[in-house]
Amino acid sequence: MKLVYRVTPQQRLIIVEHAIQQMVGYTQRHWWNCEAGGVLLGRHLLDSHDVVIDEVSTPQKSDLRSRFAFFRSSRHEYLARQRWLEQDRTSAYLGLWHTHPEPDPNPSSVDRLDWQQAVYGDTFEGDHLFFPIIGTERIRVWCLSRSGTIQELNQEIKNG
Template identity: 70%
Template sequence: MPALPGAKGAGAVKLVYRVTPKQRLIIVEHALKQMQAFAQHRSDDREAGGVLLGRHLLDSRDVVIDEVSTPQSSDRRSRYGFFRSSTHQALARQRWLEESSTSAYLGLWHTHPERDPTPSGVDQRDWKQAVAGDTYEGDRLFFPIVGTHCIRIWTLSRRGTYRELKLESKNAKTKSNA
């Protein structure tokens, strides 16, 4: 599991995950920092989340997460729960219009107050509902969970294939989970 990248280091931070033998998921620095800002390090921090926004690269099958929506005042947040309001989908739609239909909805992210996050039954039901009911390009959606020491990512396809993605590479110094 990849450690959360540090804020220091030369060059842009990005994480690259292998989705299929011919497809990668790339999370750029801006999106990483947006999610990391809500990691639940203190005992009074509440879960947070939003939607993933990015693009399907035309010259490859790769998918890039450029930014994420962040918690909205209409969300319901607690230490061990997060309910994403419809405001996030409206933000995704607005970005799609602003970016001339090039900013795509790619999935959902949220935090957990644990070192090495694992999806709950509620998370998995939410993901299945998103894949079945949301409008999106491609064959799958992505679901990062930000823990206190690492980010883990799962994907669920329209065919029902569910699995965790493995980190392929990173270009920044990271803390070890060992």
């Protein structure tokens, strides 16, 4: 299984099964589950405009987690940099993910502020960063461009 989203008429975001499983493994199905999150890692395909998320960082001991909040520690940045070096500078930082304890997740004002800080403060290739939120029944994905345009991405293909 992979998830495919339309970013622009020429560009798709593809999330591979391994990355989906990593994120969905932290779904907040029970009242005692805390929010979880990490960074998205992957690549910009050379023969197209498509972006592929191959893996994600998962919660670290240094993160701050509660039922309704998640604060990423700098350990995620370190892990992303290590993957970039290990992959001969081909593993790209593509955005941030986290969970919500609701079936159909919606970003909070804190989430949107976090996304803006990432786009304006982090170093990344391309024009967009991506922000999946993993709900208890649905995954929704937003992207924010360097120009400040935010959009929810439409899922194109569920399986395939």
